[in-house]
Amino acid sequence: MNVEQILEKLKESLGDALLSYEIKEYTMGVRRKRTLYEIWAEIDKSAFRKAVETIFDIDYPHLHFITGEDTGGDVIKMIYSFGVYHGHPWGEISITLKFDLPKSELILPTITDLMIGAETNEREIREMLGVEFEGLKNKRHLFxxxxxxxxxxxxxxxxxxxxxxxxxxxxxxxxxxxxxxxxx
Known part of the structure; x- marks a missing residue:
């Protein structure tokens, strides 16, 4: 799948919950120019789990990071970044999901059932920002x-x-x- 096909799959899966998106393209190299692609998608928080499952349907992803930011308002801005086709030289496509999580309801489903490596990121966000991850088994402090x-x-x-x-x-x-x- 190329970057446009991945975006179409996300559109099809998420419908109106895909609030906005952008494809970014980077060309690198001197002699052999290579192009890297990123999809940045803002989604409705209700579609978070479905978006992640859609990414897993495309290819087992590499988790780049999970982070959150308190901008001082009533929400925590959550950002999840994945890479699909990371085993293909110069073929990885990054998919970054962004969404607002209201401070009045700081609860998300864990993705550790899909990818155990997400545990460390979820534990960090839990202790530093107060986001609870439903289904996260290990809730001990990290830092x-x-x-x-x-x-x-x-x-x-x-x-x-x-x-x-x-x-x-x-x-x-x-x-x-x-x-x-x-x-x-």
């Missing part, structure tokens, strides 16, 4: 201490109590040093 205050999310712009979070982190570092922790 924050195990005793990090519940309901405090460092990447959120509406987070209050940053001083408390900093004091808490310094306290945890001091405790590790007292116990003779490595690299402390």
């Amino acid at each position: 924050l201490p195990d005793d990090w205050p519940e309901g405090k999310y460092p990447w959120r712009r509406d987070e209050y109590g940053v001083d408390d979070m900093i004091k808490h982190t310094h306290k945890s570092v001091r405790e590790i040093r007292k116990k003779g922790g490595e690299n402390a």
Whole structure:
């Protein structure tokens, strides 16, 4: 499938839930010019799982990243980036899905049942932005201490109590040093 065919498959699968899209093209190389393609698609959050399943129907994707951004409003902007045909030299096509997740309902289905490698990304987003992933089995912290205050999310712009979070982190570092922790 080429980039246009992939976009058509997404349009067919998502219908009106595909809010906007753009194909980006990059030419690289000096002697042998190669072209790389990206699809950037903004979708309705209700179509998130269907969009991911459609990508899996095209080709087992490579997960580039999952991230989220709090722009200071009432939503977290979620971004998922996949690459299909990543095993084909110069043939990978990137597909990036963007959608708004209301802060009043920060819940998404996990994709770890489709791709176990998404667990690390989902756990990071969970602890840093407060997004819950339904079906995520391992909910332990990745980067924050195990005793990090519940309901405090460092990447959120509406987070209050940053001083408390900093004091808490310094306290945890001091405790590790007292116990003779490595690299402390």
